[in-house]
Amino acid sequence: MNPSSSIRIHGIHYTLPERQVGLEQLAAEGRLVSTPETMRDFGFGDCRVSNVPATQLASTTLKALLERHGVDPLEVGLLINASVLPTSSLVPRGESLAEFPTGENAHLGLFRFSSTRLQDELGLSNARTVGLSELGCVSLSHAVWLAHAVMEMEDLKYALCVNADVFPDGIKREVVYNVCSDSACAVLLSRNPEGLRLKTYHTLTRGYYWDPDGHQNELLAAYFPTGKRILEKTFKASGLAREDIKLLIPHNVSLRSWEILSKFTGIPLEKIYTENIRPKGHSVAADNWINLKDVIDRGLVKKGDHVMMFSFGLGAHWGCSIVQI
Template sequence: MAIGIGQLAYELPQTRCTVDELRRAGLVRSDADVLREFGFESVYIDHDQQHGLRLAACRRVLEAGDVDPDDVEALLVYQGMQSSEVREPEDVLEFFRYPAARLRAELGLATASALGMSQQGCSGLLTSIELAARLLPSSPRRAVLCVAGDSLPPQSTREIMFNAMSDAAAALLVEKDAACNRIVHVMQRVHPYYWDSPMRQDELMASYFPIAQRTILECMDEAGLALSDIRWLVPHNVSRRSWEILARLLAFPEDRIWTKNIPRVGHTISCDHVVNLVDMAAEGALRPGDKLLLFTFGFGASWSCLVLEH
């Protein structure tokens, strides 16, 4: 049974700010020129619209895939940051107003399990895809709907470790007998020592590249592939400078790393791969049979890879 990602969609908020505007508003620590040197030009900022963004992305993939709601086995909703939606409610029942349950109700997924997921940092959507691929072989249903989205709190910094951050939501369908994006291999390497991101920040920055290099090479070995078999490395949209360094460590051509969305969108926590894949397809960059390597790092800490065959 071929399991793949049949449909993808993303949503961005309407408000877009340049790095100069962010600097003037005190929403980034670095000078705008420094952020531009790292490849960033603008970010998208949500104004309490995260649920609407997720809902719109889900509706688009269900409609594009012509999927009957009763043919969805599960709805997996990922949020990378700890929720800021409920603070000191008057009624403790407010803590039980689950975003995953709300999405399931509004999408009409009456027979699907709804699961909320978190605490995987930027790796969360790849973990959701892996879980979906494990669920489907034992299910009589056709698909699992995965959705992710995060919005930073108002007036919080838009810069994390020299990366400019956007709010976004993304959805995808993991399907049986998908026409494209067959899942070839998934791999995650965890290093629990780095669980305390603020305390271990400097050590994380020092270890990021050697562990990333090792993880990617181990993934290729496990998948029975060489890096030369990979048509595109689809990145998470951290700084372009970091991808230049990793490309040299891997001896991988920089022009086969899709970095076009780093200036326009920046880093969206867990939605970057969907944003990039959708735009790559729209631009005609993907051909049948292309092997794609998706890589990301997530606080917590995990280094993750997903290999697809388009």
């Protein structure tokens, strides 16, 4: 990142569905692969389930973020929509969660993109839209990095990044030993010097693991050493040491995996924020940013502190950034 950059993370807002579904109910509905006892042992509790489509969650979240910070939608120059699930990037007909319309023109439903719907609905008339996909759980962090880079190159006052994902009915909620929740999270970038500073961001992509089902065992074996590598690369690029990091802000995957990664990387478990795993579950690409907002709101970090944000996305991508509060 450019050390003299004036771009800052100006605001974060997220929406979690009110409906909470326990592990036993998920198992009874056939939406777990493992037993409830195993998932509970891995640190999970409730799962958040949405009754509205991802586009509606995204719209609600973006609108609240703009209103909270008093931003005129016409001043936003870029909107990046970073949905993970392919079904989340399409606008369903009506208020149902159906994936596609039916009838003679059903194929046109494949082009009902949520990015342009959001631009129109929120009055972001001057914002170019980008749909970011195929990055799994690093999607929102990647979107923030991309928006930061575009703002550096061009004279944009504001940029918005959003991730919203809703699992279709009948789809398993357990993904490689993690219980997944529906959610939406939006990040506002601006030139306000009082915001959070993105100091560095790095990713590693290993295309060999493009098939999570066929390569699941190899992927699990590679997860920890590759995670350690991306953390070390991020530390080196930032010039910071482990003791300079106030907290590691994780994505909400298995608590057991964080216990292992803590020992593997030398980062004490007490410096890894894991409090949201049980009550909120794994919100796909939104976890890091939901957790970052929560640690700020709860006073666990102060101005000047550095936090590290780590995530992994099936496909397979490892991502890590350092943010200064």
